[in-house]
Amino acid sequence: MLENEFPSVAVIGIGLMGSALTAALLRSGYRVNIWNRTPEKCASLAAQGANVSPSAEAAVAASGIIILAISDYANSKTVAASAGLLGKTVVQISTGSMMDAVEFHSFCTAGGAAEYMEVKIMTYPALVESGTSLLLASGTPEVYIKLKPLLETFGKSRFVGEIISSATSAMFAWSAHFQISVAGVLESIRAAKALGVEPALVQEIASFVGIDVDGIFSRWQNAADRIGPPGLAKSGTVFDYIVAADLIIGSTDLAGITLPVLNAVRTELYKWVDYGFGHADVEDAFEAARRHSENLTTG
Amino acid sequence: MLENEFPSVAVIGIGLMGSALTAALLRSGYRVNIWNRTPEKCASLAAQGANVSPSAEAAVAASGIIILAISDYANSKTVAASAGLLGKTVVQISTGSMMDAVEFHSFCTAGGAAEYMEVKIMTYPALVESGTSLLLASGTPEVYIKLKPLLETFGKSRFVGEIISSATSAMFAWSAHFQISVAGVLESIRAAKALGVEPALVQEIASFVGIDVDGIFSRWQNAADRIGPPGLAKSGTVFDYIVAADLIIGSTDLAGITLPVLNAVRTELYKWVDYGFGHADVEDAFEAARRHSENLTTG
Numbered sequence: 135m136l137e138n139e140f141p142s143v144a145v146i147g148i149g150l151m152g153s154a155l156t157a158a159l160l161r162s163g164y165r166v167n168i169w170n171r172t173p174e175k176c177a178s179l180a181a182q183g184a185n186v187s188p189s190a191e192a193a194v195a196a197s198g199i200i201i202l203a204i205s206d207y208a209n210s211k212t213v214a215a216s217a218g219l220l221g222k223t224v225v226q227i228s229t230g231s232m233m234d235a236v237e238f239h240s241f242c243t244a245g246g247a248a249e250y251m252e253v254k255i256m257t258y259p260a261l262v263e264s265g266t267s268l269l270l271a272s273g274t275p276e277v278y279i280k281l282k283p284l285l286e287t288f289g290k291s292r293f294v295g296e297i298i299s300s301a302t303s304a305m306f307a308w309s310a311h312f313q314i315s316v317a318g319v320l321e322s323i324r325a326a327k328a329l330g331v332e333p334a335l336v337q338e339i340a341s342f343v344g345i346d347v348d349g350i351f352s353r354w355q356n357a358a359d360r361i362g363p364p365g366l367a368k369s370g371t372v373f374d375y376i377v378a379a380d381l382i383i384g385s386t387d388l389a390g391i392t393l394p395v396l397n398a399v400r401t402e403l404y405k406w407v408d409y410g411f412g413h414a415d416v417e418d419a420f421e422a423a424r425r426h427s428e429n430l431t432t433g
Numbered sequence: 434m435l436e437n438e439f440p441s442v443a444v445i446g447i448g449l450m451g452s453a454l455t456a457a458l459l460r461s462g463y464r465v466n467i468w469n470r471t472p473e474k475c476a477s478l479a480a481q482g483a484n485v486s487p488s489a490e491a492a493v494a495a496s497g498i499i500i501l502a503i504s505d506y507a508n509s510k511t512v513a514a515s516a517g518l519l520g521k522t523v524v525q526i527s528t529g530s531m532m533d534a535v536e537f538h539s540f541c542t543a544g545g546a547a548e549y550m551e552v553k554i555m556t557y558p559a560l561v562e563s564g565t566s567l568l569l570a571s572g573t574p575e576v577y578i579k580l581k582p583l584l585e586t587f588g589k590s591r592f593v594g595e596i597i598s599s600a601t602s603a604m605f606a607w608s609a610h611f612q613i614s615v616a617g618v619l620e621s622i623r624a625a626k627a628l629g630v631e632p633a634l635v636q637e638i639a640s641f642v643g644i645d646v647d648g649i650f651s652r653w654q655n656a657a658d659r660i661g662p663p664g665l666a667k668s669g670t671v672f673d674y675i676v677a678a679d680l681i682i683g684s685t686d687l688a689g690i691t692l693p694v695l696n697a698v699r700t701e702l703y704k705w706v707d708y709g710f711g712h713a714d715v716e717d718a719f720e721a722a723r724r725h726s727e728n729l730t731t732g
Contacts, residue, residue, distance in 0.1 A: 147496050159460075170489035191630070223597070232628075233490040241612075247510065256638060256641075256642070257642065265434075268638065268641045268642070270638075275591050281471075290641065292637070294630070296632070298698060300630065303625075303629060303630045304625070304628075304629035304630045304638070305623040306624060306628060307621050307622075307625035307628055307630050307635050308621055308634075308635055308638045308639070309621075309622050310500075310576070310617065310621040310624045311614075311617040311618050311620065311635070311639065311644075312617075312618030313615070313617075313620035314609075314613060314616065314621075314694070315613070315614045315617045316614075317613065317694045317696060318610040318611075318613030318614045318617065319610050319695075321609050321610065321613060321692045321694050321695055322607055322608075322610035323614075324605075324607050324685075324690060324692065325605060325606040325609045325681065325685050325690070325692060326602075326603070326606035327690070328685045328689065328690035329531075329602035329603075329605060329606055329684060329685065329688055330596075330599075330602060330688075331593070331599065331602045331603045331606045335591075335593065335603055335606070335607075336606050336607055336610070338609070339555060339567065339569075339603070339607045340610070342567045342589065343555070343556070343567070344643050359632075385628060386623075386627045386628065389627035389628055389629075390627065391623060391624070391626070391627035393623065393624060394620075394697055394700070394701050395613070395616045395617065395618045395620050395694065395697050395698055395701065396617075396620055397697070398693055398694050398696070398697030398698075399694055399697075400616075401693070402693050402694065410530065
C-alpha cells in the first residue's frame with residue numbers, strides 16, 4: 135500500500151456527520167486525525183483507529199487534507215484562524231449561504247491554503263458511513279479529480295461547477311423540495327387524524343411508494359440535541375427547518391424569485407416557535423399547533 | 434382450471450386505469466367483458482382476449498364482478514342505472530369525496546347489488562398492469578376476503594375499514610403529501626433556475642434519493658388529454674391538481690382542520706388558471722407564473 139494512496143486526513147468537528155466521515159475513512163484505510171471541542175465524542179472513533187489530536191492545530195499539522203465538519207462557517211473561521219491552513223487541501227462541508235461559501239473560500243486562500251473545495255453532503259450520516267451517500271462538489275476541476283477517490287469513500291460524488299458557491303446553490307435548489315416534502319408528510323398525518331384514519335397507514339403507504347418517512351423523522355429527531363446555528367441557543371428540529379428555509383428563501387429572493395409553497399412552510403414553522411415548540415420534534419409541533427388553533431376556535 | 438377460480442369480470446370504462454386493470458386480469462386468466470363509451474379504445478384489449486360488449490348492460494349481464502373504472506361517481510350512477518346491478522358484486526375505483534362514496538354505496542344497495550367494495554388505487558396505471566400497485570379497500574370484511582385474490586392481480590391490497598368511505602379518507606390523507614410533494618419538486622426546479630443551477634441536476638438528485646420525478650411529470654402529462662371531472666370541460670394537469678386539492682381541503686375542513694401548506698399549493702394552482710394555464714403542463718404553468726410576476730415587476 136503506497137503512502138500517498140491513503141493520505142493522512144484531518145476531520146475537524148466530530149458531530150453526527152464528522153463521526154460518519156471518520157468511520158468511512160478509517161474503514162477504507164486512511165489515517166485520520168480527529169479533533170472535537172468536547173473530546174469525549176472521539177472515544178469510539180479512537181477505538182476504531184482514529185488518532186485523537188489534543189488541538190485543532192495538531193490535527194491540521196499532521197494532515198494533508200483537512201475536512202471541516204463544524205456547525206457553520208463562523209466557527210470554521212475561528213478554528214481555521216487558530217489552526218492554520220498553510221499548504222493544506224481544505225474540504226468544507228458546513229452548511230451556510232452562498233455568500234458564506236464565497237467568503238470562506240477567500241479566507242482560506244488568504245490564509246495560505248493550497249487547495250480548496252466546497253462539498254455538500256445530500257444524505258444522512260448513516261449513508262455517509264456506509265459509503266452510499268451523494269456529494270456535490272464545487273471548485274477547481276483539478277482539485278476535484280484529486281479528491282474524487284477520497285469522496286468516493288462516502289458515496290457517489292458530482293462536480294457541480296467552478297463557481298465556488300455552486301454546490302450550495304444546488305443543495306438549496308434540492309432542499310426546497312426536501313423542506314416542502316417533509317411538511318407534506320406532516321400535513322398528510324394531520325389530514326389522517328382529521329379524517330379518522332390511522333396515521334400509521336400514511337407511513338405504510340409512504341414506505342410502499344418509496345418515501346423513507348422513518349428516516350425523515352429520525353433525521354430531525356437526531357438533530358434535536360446538537361449545538362445549533364448562531365443566534366439560536368440550541369438546535370432543534372423546528373429550528374433546523376427554519377434555518378434551512380430562511381437560507382433557501384433568502385438566496386432565491388436575492389435572485390428575484392419567490393417560492394410560495396416554501397414561504398407557507400416557513401410561516402407555519404414560525405407559528406410553531408410562537409407556540410413554544412421551537413426545540414421540539416416536528417410532529418409534536420404540528421400537534422401543538424392543531425391544539426392551539428382548536429383553543430382559538432373553542433375559547 | 435375451475436370455473437369459479439377465475440370468475441367473469443366486467444370492466445366498465447376503458448381509460449388509462451380501466452385498460453391497465455383489464456390487461457392485468459387477462460394475463461391472470463380471468464374472462465373479462467369490457468365496455469367503453471367510445472368503443473375504439475377497446476381494440477388492443479380485444480386483441481389480448483377481452484370480450485368487447487355492445488353495451489354496459491351486456492357487459493354487466495355476462496359478469497359476476499363489476500369493476501367501475503369511470504371518471505366519477507355521477508357517471509357511475511348513470512351507467513349503473515341503465516345497466517342494472519341486481520345480484521352483482523360491485524367494485525368502485527372512481528375518485529370522489531367521502532360523501533360520494535357513502536351515497537354511491539347506498540345507491541348500489543338500493544339497486545339490488547349483492548356485494549359492494551370501495552377500492553382506491555394508490556399508484557400509476559403502469560404499476561397496476563404489472564401487478565405491483567397498492568390498493569386500499571373498505572367495506573364488509575367478508576367481501577374483501579372474497580375479492581382479495583382478484584385485487585392481488587393488480588398488486589398489494591390493504592383492508593382499511595368497514596366504514597365505506599375509509600379507503601377514500603386514507604387516499605386523501607396520503608394525497609395531501611403527494612400534492613404538496615409535486616409542488617415541492619416544481620418549486621425546487623424554479624429555485625434551481627433562480628440560483629443558476631441546471632434544473633436537470635435537481636432531477637438527478639431526486640432520482641438518486643429515490644423520487645421518481647419523471648414519473649410524477651409524465652403522470653400529470655398523461656392526464657392532460659382525458660375527459661375531466663364534472664364542471665370542467667376538459668381535464669388538464671393543473672385542473673387535476675385543483676380537483677384533488679379541493680377534495681382533500683373540503684374533506685379536512687369538514688373535519689375541522691386546515692392544511693396550510695396544501696392551501697398554499699391550491700392558491701398557487703388558481704393563480705396558474707388565472708394566467709390561462711389551466712389545461713397546460715404544470716411545469717409550463719410554473720414558467721408562465723414566473724414570467725407573469727416578472728412582467729408585473731418590470732412593467
